Amino acid sequence: MASTHRAGGQVIVFGDNVNTDVIIPGRYLISIDPAELALHAFEPLGPETQERLRASDVVVAGRNFGCGSAREQAATCLIGAGIKAVVAASFSRVFFRNAINTGLVAVECRDAVSAVQDGGQMFVDYDAGSVEVGDSTFPFAPYPKGLRDILEDGGLIPHLMRQNANGGTR
Amino acid sequence: MTAPRTFAQKAIERASGETGLEPGRIVDAYPDLYMSHTASWRCIRTLEKMGVDTLYDVDRVAMVMDHISPAMSTKTAADHALCRDFARRMGVSKFFDVNAGIAHIVLMENGLVRPGEFIIGTDSHSTIYGALGAFGTGVGFSEITAAWVTGKLWVKVPESVRIAIDGDLSPGTYAKDVMLKLIGDLGADGLTYCSAEFGGAYTEALSVSERMTFCNLAMEMGAKNAFVAPDETTLRYLDEAGADRGDLTVLLPDEDAAYARSVRMDGSSLAPQIAVPHTVDNVLPVDEVAGTHLDQVFIGSCANAKYDDLVIAAEVLAGHRVADGVRLIVTPASAQIMARASSAGVLTTLIDAGAMITNPGCGACAGNGGAMADGEATLSTANRNFQGRMGSYESSIYLSSPATAAASAIRGVITDPRELLEAAR
């Protein structure tokens, strides 16, 4: 069943300190629709980047990805753009929380970031705690169970709804 | 015997009911307050989607309509109306409408933030609550919604960094300059996931307002939360704000607590600082960018639009006029600040100098006004200068103290405020 915990494909690579105003400009925050938000994801970087984003499966970034605002749409817009995982050298903490809580796989793995080329392939197995780039496998600390449950349910709110449907909380 | 603990450890232990928490542990914490701003409507819609209509504790819910105030579109007007109806229906007593001001400032001014409390907010600058010795941290709207229902959220216990600031600042330099310098030195991820504990003789002598500037800007280094130890200054502020001191839990770090890092800074030789486009950690002393052309100056935001910030701006602007071709926008952080500025004559000084005073709120910092066209430049007292945050992706945002902002508005170019302050002396 490992495949359900494995996500990935083509990679788009960004640098350090990519902030939330670049990921999704504040003017579009009146929406919470992933598809609509995706149209404006990375708009400050121009249409070419946006097109490449939509053709990609994995966002790879350097240090401090998602720094800035607490806007959850920074994660939502990537989901809308078809991104299955974000792999970065490090995350801004609010972005990391928002990713997990919206069901977007976010993994800190500096070595994998160094190993992959822009446009190359990358797969993340978040259960096993590994990132695959070509023939190489890079380990990362697997998620604690609580976070994995949220991720598998597709985010915090679906997770809570599921718990409610099952007749209460843990 | 328990091991010595940092503020963050103590605050999370208090909020989770657990003991012996080491950095890295993930626990469920029960916040004392869940703040949501203009994003509240998303929480309400999410709650509807969940089909839930009972809240864990409605008295812990605080809503402030600050980011877009008042509405400029039918959509926003409907969002605001949804929040008002919800607050009335559910009995949310800590509801503040579009006339109140910036959430963080409004909650603190109204005595709703107290030392030792664990507070989450739909705003990354929720670290500001550390100015009163509380643990404040930003989350997304889904987490606020979840907290409304379950009363809790998962928290990873952070490492702590001690930042000691000493030395007397020279005239013309302020808490904002200290923080810009620090952000420039440590970098935008210098404190990622850390609890930033500010100390040192300079910090201890600061007003609560200046401590707010500290804790607010700690976020720009990635901090999870920030902290200044509560003292007499804090208690006086709490009394003035009408905070309930009945069951106050002042949490202080133990003396030999373990810190991941220690940072020291001496402010005595500090010059006014400017963050230049497009990141907050791109910081230079003012003389390296002095003369840069400006189209707009914005004195606003939860970082620097408090009463003392407006007083400093007014001192610089008194008897001067804003340069031709420069728009000076002043947005008081809250209605209370507006009231003080109005009755003390600060407002008149600003108006006479040519400032445009807007209604209290986040204003141009949240994109609610102050948008720029291609090629324009703004000097702002806010906390972010990311590309496109104020209109065009081809515009520039510089960050500074209110004094530097005011001096630069007079000259129409980035200006060292000490030139005007010395001339006034």
Next chain:
Amino acid sequence: MNLVEKILARASGRPKVDPGEIVIAKVDRLIMHDLSGYLTADVFDRQVGRPIPDPERVVMVFDHHFSPPTERQATVLASNRAWARRHGITLYDCGSGNLHHVAVRHGHIRPGMIVVGSDSHTPVHGALGTLAVALGNDSHAGTVLPYGKAWFRVPETTRIELDGTTRPGVTPRDVALWLVGRIGEGEMNYRALEFAGPYVRALPFWERWLFPLVSVDLGAKCGYIEPDEVTEAFVRALPGGPADLLERSDGDEAASVLRFDVGEVRPQVACPPTVGNVVPIEEVAGRPVQWAELGGHGGGRLEDIRAATAVLAGRHIHPDVRFNIVPSSRAVFAQAAGDGCVSALHEAGATWFPPSTGSNQAVNMGALAADESMISTHARNFPGRNGSSEARMYLASAESVAASALAGQISPAQEKS
């Protein structure tokens, strides 16, 4: 000839003009705001592209925006600024105040002038004894800017004579709104309206202002008040020195006269969907309002601010109401700050906004949700003008607006004992 005819005769170089004639006349002043200015500049640059021979005749005021919320809006303003600079046109930037108030207070409007503008309330300048007419943007671009001229059909004039004494609590705005209801919207189509009679004569300048303001609602081409000592004294105090253009009519030249006794008037409210849907305030008292505003072409005057202060000082507005105050000019804001009105109304729970035209068309503020209502001193209440087309806009005097903000529902001001 009456005032309008004399002005048109002078400006067209004729000894005499008669109603119905079409003349080409020299325009003394063109006033534009940020929205109409943008359209006019665009047409002018693309289709006319000539130099503007007398740019000092043109005034632009940014009043629909005080702090643009989007890049697109910022770009509109930047483009206007560049256009004004390129042509040497006087520009009052964001936060200066309402177009019409700024144009008057900075001395750009003098008695006897022909004033044109795209804003439909341009006839308000008839309060100074001008011929003030709203024209389309293309007229400005095609003839006013390059040639300083426009064609006019000489209108027939109706004199509206107001006499009598108002009841306590009735303000000039109540009288003006009542007139719209009484005469009927559009009833004065294409005519010039002279507002006259002892009641009008006795009013100070900024109260007279409210009468030519409703010309457009009556369908008139323009409205005016014959200049007198009040006008002269007002104009003398403006920047630019004494007036030298004071035209007077030769005598009783109006084609028709309507006489009204203002003693009949009770405080009025214009209800949606139009300004002419006017009723005494008692008929709608009790309807909840969530928003109140002093501002717009007619509101935000010092008179309005003082009236609201008299109602609200030492009290607090209803918790369910947001009360916006938008000064009509920087001068008004400075004066209100200096004499304590800013503090008093702020303490009463009102929110101050930058001098501008406020919530007019919800460009920079003032959108309403579907079930919300606003009572204001604005000049229009068409559905959809402020956010949802299901929202309701009520127009009334500053006294009634303040009293309604206090009560949380439409409410007449308590008469002072």
